Amino acid sequence: xSKAALWRIVLMxxxxxxxxxxxxxxxxxxxxxxxxxxxxxxxxxxxxLAPLYGNGAVGFTRDGNVALRDANAVPLAQRQQVNAxxxxxxxxxxxxxxxxxxxxxxxGWENDIRATFAQRWIERAQPGWYYQSAGGSWVRK
Amino acid sequence: MERYxxxxxxxxxxxxxxxxxxxxxxxPAAAAERAADRIIDEVWQLKKGENPPKPxxxxxxxxxxx
Numbered sequence: 001x002s003k004a005a006l007w008r009i010v011l012m013x014x015x016x017x018x019x020x021x022x023x024x025x026x027x028x029x030x031x032x033x034x035x036x037x038x039x040x041x042x043x044x045x046x047x048x049l050a051p052l053y054g055n056g057a058v059g060f061t062r063d064g065n066v067a068l069r070d071a072n073a074v075p076l077a078q079r080q081q082v083n084a085x086x087x088x089x090x091x092x093x094x095x096x097x098x099x100x101x102x103x104x105x106x107x108g109w110e111n112d113i114r115a116t117f118a119q120r121w122i123e124r125a126q127p128g129w130y131y132q133s134a135g136g137s138w139v140r141k
Numbered sequence: 142m143e144r145y146x147x148x149x150x151x152x153x154x155x156x157x158x159x160x161x162x163x164x165x166x167x168x169p170a171a172a173a174e175r176a177a178d179r180i181i182d183e184v185w186q187l188k189k190g191e192n193p194p195k196p197x198x199x200x201x202x203x204x205x206x207x
Binding site for chain 1: 145146149150152153156168169170172173174175176177178179180181183184185186187
């Protein structure tokens with residue numbers, strides 16, 4: 001066998017291997033009943049959360065949750081309701097990250113998925129919304 | 142030549158094996174970002190409703206179909 005032929009084999013194996021890896025990473029499974037129900041629950045809640053993001057009462061934390069940022073932006077009478085919204089949202093988010101990891105057969109990915117979402121929520125947030133910087137301080141987008 | 146070929150084959154084998162390990166262990170960051178974006182689109186309904194249909198259409202838009 002010539003040197004060139006051998007290297008061609010090596011190249012073929014390498015390309016096939018990397019192509020296989022690329023296909024395996026093409027998409028994560030997110031179409032499960034559990035994920036769908038979490039999405040719809042979060043979608044409904046978003047109608048109530050959006051104005052709170054807008055006036056700075058609630059912001060996005062660096063760990064993929066939401067948190068009360070400015071209690072003064074919420075009338076006293078509504079604070080309990082807002083706290084319940086935040087708790088419900090964080091519960092759904094935790095379940096979402098866990099379910100995505102589980103749906104892909106990798107429960108150990110939960111924290112990686114949470115970190116990915118943390119970045120994406122902030123990246124996709126509208127101008128004027130608040131997020132927590134790496135140092136922990138609140139930043140207005 | 143014989144020994145050289147053996148080494149190359151060994152290298153190819155190691156590469157293939159490494160690929161399998163890669164698939165199983167490493168977190169697919171790019172795929173996770175796309176999955177996150179798809180979910181965020183739905184939860185925030187960014188794809189639907191952001192471009193509300195304009196029944197009249199822009200008046201002076203060039204190339205507007207009639």
